[in-house]
Amino acid sequence: xxxxxxVIMLSGFVGPLSGNAVLALLxxxxxxxxxxxTTILISIxxxxxxxxxxxxxxxxxxxINRRGAFFFGxxxxxIGAIICAFSTNFELFLSGRFVQGIGFAFVNxxxxxxxxxxxxxKSRGSAMGVLGASTTAGIALGPLVAGTVAIxxxxxxxxxxxxxxIVVIVLFSISFAGFEFxxxxxxxDVGKKLxxxxxxxxVEYLMLCGFITFFSYIGAISFISAELSSLGFTDASIGVxxxxxxxxxxISSPIAGRIADFLGRRAAAVIGYSIVAITLFILSISDRNxxxxxxxxxxxxxxxxxxxxxxxxxxxVEVIPEMRGTSTSLFNSARFFGYASAPLFLSPIFEKFGMxxxxxVASLSAIFSGLVVVFLVRESKTEKNK
Numbered sequence: 001x002x003x004x005x006x007v008i009m010l011s012g013f014v015g016p017l018s019g020n021a022v023l024a025l026l027x028x029x030x031x032x033x034x035x036x037x038t039t040i041l042i043s044i045x046x047x048x049x050x051x052x053x054x055x056x057x058x059x060x061x062x063x064i065n066r067r068g069a070f071f072f073g074x075x076x077x078x079i080g081a082i083i084c085a086f087s088t089n090f091e092l093f094l095s096g097r098f099v100q101g102i103g104f105a106f107v108n109x110x111x112x113x114x115x116x117x118x119x120x121x122k123s124r125g126s127a128m129g130v131l132g133a134s135t136t137a138g139i140a141l142g143p144l145v146a147g148t149v150a151i152x153x154x155x156x157x158x159x160x161x162x163x164x165x166i167v168v169i170v171l172f173s174i175s176f177a178g179f180e181f182x183x184x185x186x187x188x189d190v191g192k193k194l195x196x197x198x199x200x201x202x203v204e205y206l207m208l209c210g211f212i213t214f215f216s217y218i219g220a221i222s223f224i225s226a227e228l229s230s231l232g233f234t235d236a237s238i239g240v241x242x243x244x245x246x247x248x249x250x251i252s253s254p255i256a257g258r259i260a261d262f263l264g265r266r267a268a269a270v271i272g273y274s275i276v277a278i279t280l281f282i283l284s285i286s287d288r289n290x291x292x293x294x295x296x297x298x299x300x301x302x303x304x305x306x307x308x309x310x311x312x313x314x315x316x317v318e319v320i321p322e323m324r325g326t327s328t329s330l331f332n333s334a335r336f337f338g339y340a341s342a343p344l345f346l347s348p349i350f351e352k353f354g355m356x357x358x359x360x361v362a363s364l365s366a367i368f369s370g371l372v373v374v375f376l377v378r379e380s381k382t383e384k385n386k
Contacts, residue, residue: 009134015104016138018161023225024147024239033090048340051101059109059329069106076103078165085158109329116317116324129257132309133249140246147239197326202319210335212369216362219342227355241294248302256310265311272307273370284359
């Protein structure tokens with residue numbers, strides 16, 4: 001991995017690190033802002049909804065100016081984290097989360113597109129596997145970081161997120177100094193190119209799979225956090241359980257990427273969906289009051305999602321090679337709408353039927369997404385032959 005690839009992987013980790021860090025801070029933030037733990041969960045979709053929505057356009061804009069999109073994105077992300085750190089009420093905290101979501105919406109499509117630009121086809125699956133694992137690790141390790149530093153002060157977590165955003169900007173400036181990013185079309189053509197890309201069947205199916213995958217994954221970790229909190233688990237314990245998925249992703253990502261390169265993108269995705277579906281089903285029938293079992297199940301869940309993202313991310317930059325930023329923006333927008341939607345749509349199910357039903361719904365969703373990959377998604381013949 002060269003320094004350019006390292007900066008892209010680090011960027012993929014830092015953005016979502018803050019996304020669900022609040023999962024390990026539920027008891028603390030609930031006490032500080034005088035609201036329920038369920039209400040605190042609203043801060044996840046407040047971060048993710050603008051993140052998902054703005055990506056519809058930000059990816060296309062990144063096809064015009066990748067460097068500008070990157071700098072604007074992480075600058076906004078860091079400012080939002082600082083607002084959260086200085087929040088004196090829940091409304092101000094939510095506004096900071098909203099600004100963070102807007103910022104990272106400009107980063108996520110461009111880092112995927114850049115990786116597709118600088119990595120050859122034969123090893124692109126491996127590279128995308130690491131990027132997918134970086135994103136998953138950020139999602140999973142965020143609660144561990146937040147839960148650990150909360151022992152000192154919860155605000156410190158957001159100061160750390162802001163600092164990391166600034167560090168990434170500096171590293172990007174150094175690593176890509178003199179590197180020429182070529183725009184694929186003019187600003188006036190953004191709308192036209194978006195519509196053309198959105199009508200591509202492969203892009204549509206990938207968007208559906210991305211949405212369902214994150215919907216299932218975030219549904220599982222969001223409500224297991226709420227349940228464990230009600231069972232008396234500490235912030236640190238919850239953080240350890242959830243972060244085990246990210247650790248598994250980091251460990252298994254090189255293997256997942258190589259499988260995607262060797263067996264093909266779709267085959268690797270099916271392996272991942274099978275692992276995720278089975279693990280979520282076991283979670284639905286297991287005793288979640290057993291700390292060690294929870295860690296094992298989330299570790300396996302992380303292995304499955306690493307296989308899925310390595311495949312889908314690679315497909316997203318290959319289906320329309322000349323429009324990488326636009327196609328990845330639509331794919332990422334859809335998958336993070338799934339991220340943002342999970343707490344909203346699954347909350348009524350959790351409150352009425354409990355965590356077992358949420359896990360079962362997530363398992364069935366993973367099975368459906370796997371079937372979409374098998375029967376509908378097609379790999380690019382042009383990219384295969386490169």
